[in-house]
Amino acid sequence: MSGQPVRLHSELDEVRAALLSKQSYSQRELHKAAWGIFLPRSTTVLVQLTVMTLVEGTYTAFIVPYTVSTWQDLAHWRPTTILDLCVGLLFTLDIALKFNTALITRKDSYTKGLIVDRRRIAHRYMSTQFLLDILSTIPAYIEAIILIVPGWGHHNIFHHLLLRSLNVVRLLRILRLPRLLQGLFVRALAGRLGQQLLTILPFTVLYLFHIVYSALVLINLQGCLWLFTAKVLEDPHDSWLAYVGDKDLSNAPPFDQYIAAVYFAMTSIATVGYGDISARHTKERIAAMTIMFTGVLFFGFVISALSDLVAHMGSTARRAVLLRRKAEEVEAWLNLRQVPRQLGARVTTYFADAWIRHAEEVPEQALLNELPGALKGEMVDFFLRATFQDIDVFRKQRPEVLTMLACCLHPHTTLPGHNLSRQGSRAEKIWILQSGRIEVLHGLKPLMEIEPPALFGESCLVGDDVPEAARRPFSCRAMSCCMLWQASVRDLEPLLHMAPHFRTDMIGHLRDTIGEALEARPNVAIWRSEMQWIEHWLAHADSPREPLQEEPTPNEGLHRVKSMGPHIRRGGRFSSAFAGSSSGSGSPSSRVLDPEDEDDDDNDSMDYDDDSNGNERGRHHRIDMGNPGPRSSEHIGPIVL
Numbered sequence: 001m002s003g004q005p006v007r008l009h010s011e012l013d014e015v016r017a018a019l020l021s022k023q024s025y026s027q028r029e030l031h032k033a034a035w036g037i038f039l040p041r042s043t044t045v046l047v048q049l050t051v052m053t054l055v056e057g058t059y060t061a062f063i064v065p066y067t068v069s070t071w072q073d074l075a076h077w078r079p080t081t082i083l084d085l086c087v088g089l090l091f092t093l094d095i096a097l098k099f100n101t102a103l104i105t106r107k108d109s110y111t112k113g114l115i116v117d118r119r120r121i122a123h124r125y126m127s128t129q130f131l132l133d134i135l136s137t138i139p140a141y142i143e144a145i146i147l148i149v150p151g152w153g154h155h156n157i158f159h160h161l162l163l164r165s166l167n168v169v170r171l172l173r174i175l176r177l178p179r180l181l182q183g184l185f186v187r188a189l190a191g192r193l194g195q196q197l198l199t200i201l202p203f204t205v206l207y208l209f210h211i212v213y214s215a216l217v218l219i220n221l222q223g224c225l226w227l228f229t230a231k232v233l234e235d236p237h238d239s240w241l242a243y244v245g246d247k248d249l250s251n252a253p254p255f256d257q258y259i260a261a262v263y264f265a266m267t268s269i270a271t272v273g274y275g276d277i278s279a280r281h282t283k284e285r286i287a288a289m290t291i292m293f294t295g296v297l298f299f300g301f302v303i304s305a306l307s308d309l310v311a312h313m314g315s316t317a318r319r320a321v322l323l324r325r326k327a328e329e330v331e332a333w334l335n336l337r338q339v340p341r342q343l344g345a346r347v348t349t350y351f352a353d354a355w356i357r358h359a360e361e362v363p364e365q366a367l368l369n370e371l372p373g374a375l376k377g378e379m380v381d382f383f384l385r386a387t388f389q390d391i392d393v394f395r396k397q398r399p400e401v402l403t404m405l406a407c408c409l410h411p412h413t414t415l416p417g418h419n420l421s422r423q424g425s426r427a428e429k430i431w432i433l434q435s436g437r438i439e440v441l442h443g444l445k446p447l448m449e450i451e452p453p454a455l456f457g458e459s460c461l462v463g464d465d466v467p468e469a470a471r472r473p474f475s476c477r478a479m480s481c482c483m484l485w486q487a488s489v490r491d492l493e494p495l496l497h498m499a500p501h502f503r504t505d506m507i508g509h510l511r512d513t514i515g516e517a518l519e520a521r522p523n524v525a526i527w528r529s530e531m532q533w534i535e536h537w538l539a540h541a542d543s544p545r546e547p548l549q550e551e552p553t554p555n556e557g558l559h560r561v562k563s564m565g566p567h568i569r570r571g572g573r574f575s576s577a578f579a580g581s582s583s584g585s586g587s588p589s590s591r592v593l594d595p596e597d598e599d600d601d602d603n604d605s606m607d608y609d610d611d612s613n614g615n616e617r618g619r620h621h622r623i624d625m626g627n628p629g630p631r632s633s634e635h636i637g638p639i640v641l
Contacts, residue, residue: 037101057213060087060180062217064174065171065220068170068228069231070231081147085143088140088143092140095134098130098133099118102121103115133176135172136175139173142169215269218269219265222268222291223263223266225290225291226265226287227257227260230257238281240279241260243280244276264291268292269298269299270299365410365412368380373407378403384409393455397505408495412483413484415478417477420477420484421472428488428490429489430455430456430460430486430487431485431486432454433456433482433483437450437452437478437479437480438456438478439478440475441475442524442526447517448517455509458510461492461496461503461506462537465537468530468533504538507534
């Protein structure tokens with residue numbers, strides 16, 4: 001999707017949430033929460049999550065397949081029927097709670113937000129997990145109707161088929177198992193129980209426990225499938241149950257039949273196959289092949305996981321352990337120094353964000369640098385297409401100019417509290433803010449906030465012409481996790497050479513930005529000073545420019561021009577950049593000024609420094625845009641050859 005930074009999804013967000021669980025939400029977020037909306041880390045939500053995890057990990061994973069495979073009678077009040085109704089009630093409460101629980105979401109690529117509007121919560125839930133949850137709950141309501149309404153039972157064929165179909169429908173609850181297995185291990189490490197377990201058992205033991213649990217769930221499902229196959233045959237007495245070794249289990253208790261089925265599943269997965277239990281009919285052979293196929297796949301997974309622990313779940317869990325250990329070090333340090341709670345919460349938040357971002361961040365800059373220039377430009381232009389359209393100075397540029405700009409940009413991410421630039425530092429880069437918030441400070445005093453999409457730092461483009469623009473007058477500090485694109489003046493030189501108007505447009509955008517800031521706070525002196533040199537530079541940059549003389553004679557020397565343009569460069573190199581000149585080319589040209597052609601007059605436009613070898617070298621004179629009034633004889637107007 002264009003305009004969105006690339007970022008991988010990770011389960012470590014749950015670990016981060018647990019690490020920050022002791023922190024309270026801001027008062028603004030609490031006041032925004034409507035009556036009856038639970039916060040994601042409230043006690044009610046955490047208790048419900050714990051209960052549902054236990055129910056799904058035991059009842060859904062083991063008991064539901066067992067009751068379905070043994071054809072439990074649902075038309076009478078039995079312990080398994082009562083348990084099934086209670087679980088259905090828990091599923092119903094879980095659905096109701098999810099409709100009334102605020103969501104932690106991302107306002108942009110990194111900044112977290114809290115959704116408390118019921119419509120948005122319902123839309124998000126119904127588009128993700130609602131269908132699966134409601135299908136898991138429906139069987140309980142059907143069972144309740146069968147038990148409560150008189151006359152339901154085995155009195156006619158319709159009721160009999162309904163009860164048999166209900167057993168199959170109850171298998172829909174097993175669809176919740178993949179979600180449980182996917183997040184069970186990481187959630188365990190994120191909780192307080194996981195913190196205590198890690199102090200007793202090493203990480204590898206906990207990971208092996210997760211693998212063993214997954215194996216038990218799979219073996220139970222396969223055993224129940226094998227038993228279910230025997231039950232659906234027209235003559236159960238002719239199924240594999242009647243030929244278990246030298247015994248006939250067709251009339252044995254359901255639990256004995258279940259143990260025999262699980263025994264067959266384990267021998268199939270372990271590729272042992274003693275042969276005492278075998279398929280006798282086509283349906284049984286199909287079920288046996290399914291068990292063997294899934295068993296081989298799982299056996300390969302176990303071997304791979306035990307050999308190197310590089311599966312996705314393993315790498316995620318290892319990062320979770322490292323994150324927890326880092327959090328413990330930070331917490332011990334804060335307690336040792338007796339840091340106040342609010343300050344400590346900010347430190348903990350920073351480390352959690354830093355480690356999560358480091359674990360999830362895609363090496364985008366390295367990938368882009370490996371691309372050829374043109375292809376990289378197309379990629380960056382695609383990423384920033386929406387951003388370019390939202391910023392005025394870019395929206396009016398030609399497509400080829402934006403493509404050239406995209407070739408110069410590099411991705412950059414920064415965490416809250418980090419400075420992009422410091423007041424007084426050399427101005428060398430421009431930035432495009434795609435997500436996050438930037439705070440502008442003069443000294444320690446906040447002046448304004450920059451929100452995406454935004455362009456800032458443009459003054460560096462005239463740093464060679466204007467002394468006031470060579471250094472940063474402000475500090476820029478990230479207020480949240482920010483995604484930016486940056487380009488140095490050196491990277492932009494080809495673009496400024498081929499599209500001279502781009503520099504003027506950028507400074508014009510800076511003038512508009514500072515003008516809006518002055519309207520809000522007209523008493524900020526530094527902004528008024530900035531506006532003075534900007535207006536002066538633009539006034540001369542927009543005025544007509546004389547073309548370069550093609551072949552100046554030695555006696556002509558240096559001549560002043562009536563206009564000032566952005567044509568001064570480093571190392572004594574001067575260029576006149578103007579479009580639509582009488583020369584017809586419109587492309588910038590440059591000549592190196594020879595120090596030997598210099599007059600000794602006080603109005604010289606060049607002065608000299610001695611380099612380390614004692615040789616004279618030309619150095620262009622900076623123009624003081626801040627005060628255009630009379631100056632000493634050293635301060636002269638712009639020159640051309």
